[in-house]
Amino acid sequence: MLRALSTGAAGLYAQQLRLDTCASNLANINTSGYKRQEVSFADLLYQEMGREGIPAERQVLPGAPNPGPTPPEGSGVRVAAVTRDFRPGSLIRTGQPLDAAIQGGGFFRVRLPGGEYAYTRNGRFTVDSGGRLVTxxxxxxxxxxxxxxxxxxxxLHSDGRVTIINSDRQEEEAGRLTLYSFTNPAGLAARGENLYLATAASGGAVEFQPGNGGxxxxxxxxxxxxxxDLTVEMTALVEAQRAYQLSLRVVGTADEMWGMANNLRK
Incomplete structure (x- = not known):
């Protein structure tokens, strides 16, 4: 019963994380440049029931002269990893002069208030009171x-140049957008606000001009x-809910069995 409780609790924790991930993907389905998260699972330890003193019949394999080992008993499931899917999203035409989508890999780099660099795929830019291009x-x-x-x-031009028409009606280059790539984008750490931070797993940022360097x-x-994708996320959400309910039923059944054992009378 104790093992059933721990197995059910492990399932509850794993499916709760999957539910949270699906909910985050659904909440950001209209967020520009958002990359969905995926949860992968792995089995916990298996133990052979016969060695633990649990009565069990040995498995008889087809064509085998002797019975095989007793069947294994699992300990539940764990979350192996939560990864980002960096496949590109579709393009939405806005017609705004400072909006820019990256067709391919690469990230824009921004400077945070503490001086730290962060990276984003969201190309919706505006001009602040000081004339700077900001997110x-x-x-x-x-x-x-x-x-x-x-x-x-x-x-804004496809090669990253930002040009203006000045007060003298002359074209003037105000700056150039730069893109950055990583050896392993999946290793980036999500900071929130659709921003990512470089880590040892992602490798250092490599600077490229738009259209060059892949x-x-x-x-x-x-x-x-x-x-x-709304359909994919809703399907995954329903699957996670049903798996959560099943794990909850395992915990409830183990609790009932434990209560029955505690109430036994000689």
Whole structure:
């Protein structure tokens, strides 16, 4: 009974994490540049029942002269890893001059308030009060791009150039967007706000110009949609709910059996 309780509890923990992951994917289905998470599982230890003193018949394999070992007893399931799926999402045309989607690999780099670098696939940029190109959260791009006072219009090009029409109606380059790639993007650590931090597992960031080095080209006036699929996530959510209910029933049944054993009278 104790083993049944621990097995059920292990299943509850694993399926709770899967439920949380599916809920996060569903909540961010309309978040630009979001990359869905996946949960993978692994078996806990197996033990041969006969060696533990548990009565069990030996397995008889077809064609085998002698019975095999007694069947193993599992200890439940554990979460092996929670990984990010960095496959690209579909493109959404917005027509906004400062929106940019990355077609291919690569990330934009931003500077956080503490001076730390973070990386994102969300290319929805705006201009702050100081003329800097910033993300939706207000984090400036790195390298920093500052638009001069009095500009009339701004244009983002597929090669990363940001040009303006100045007060003299002349075209002027204000800066250039740069992309960064990683040897192992799955090793990036999620920080929140659709941002990632480099880790030892991801490797260091390698700088490339858009369209070079396999990091992809920029598509102005577009955004990359989330790669979460509503049908897939809803199906996974239902599966996780049913598995959670089954694990909960295991715990409840073990509790009932334990109660019956405690109430036995001679």
């Amino acid at each position: 939706e959260q207000g984090y400036p791009l790195d390298p920093e791009i500052v638009l001069p006072d009095g500009y009339r219009s701004v244009t 990091t992809g080209a920029l598509i102005p006036g577009c955004l990359e949609a989330s790669n979460s």
